[in-house]
Amino acid sequence: MKKMAKRGKKPFNFDSEVLEKIEVLASRGLAQQDIAYCIGIHPTTLSEKKYENEQLQEALKRGKAKGLAQITNALFEQALAGSTGAACFYLKNRDSENWTDTQSIKAEINVSKLSDSQLLDELRQDPVIVQNLKHFIPQLE
Structure with missing residues (x-):
């Protein structure tokens, strides 16, 4: 067997x-x-x-x-x-710090004490922020 x-x-x-x-x-x-x-x-x-x-x-x-x-x-x-x-x-x-296709935006805003209109006014002061956020926040224009 x-x-x-x-x-x-x-x-x-x-x-x-x-x-x-x-x-x-x-x-x-x-x-x-x-x-x-x-x-x-x-x-x-x-x-x-x-x-x-x-x-x-x-x-x-x-x-x-x-x-x-x-x-x-x-x-x-x-x-x-x-x-x-x-x-x-x-x-x-x-050397990604100097050579990149993406842009980062650094912004510090204490929004806790701002009204909506004050926040919009603050954001409108920076054209880069307006350009990048206008599609999401139509009131910026």
């Missing part, structure tokens, strides 16, 4: 070859779920093993860092070569 195979998780060995493959996949930007499927294990298994195996954690971190460095360098090189889009993207992400 044939013996039935045991059910359950198959043992998986994270040897140096597998760890190298994991690092390469992580450097390509794959999510951990996709990495797990590529190496033939369930995502839950990878997630569990990641906390038990420091080499696995390091392979994932190194891969992510290498991929980020490669793409950052490529973007930087494109910006230096004259790509306006690359330069704008780089500056908006690296």
Whole structure:
């Protein structure tokens, strides 16, 4: 009579070859779920093993860092070569205080003691506020 195979998780060995493959996949930007499927294990298994195996954690971190460095360098090189889009993207992400498409308005008004008409008068004094709020508060115009 044939013996039935045991059910359950198959043992998986994270040897140096597998760890190298994991690092390469992580450097390509794959999510951990996709990495797990590529190496033939369930995502839950990878997630569990990641906390038990420091080499696995390091392979994932190194891969992510290498991929980020490669793409950052490529973007930087494109910006230096004259790509306006690359330069704008780089500056908006690296120096967002000075390079942004959005404007923020800082205003401090103690409205608790103002009547509605006084509040409207106060708001009307700033043309930027009027421009941004006139669609929401028609009385500003």
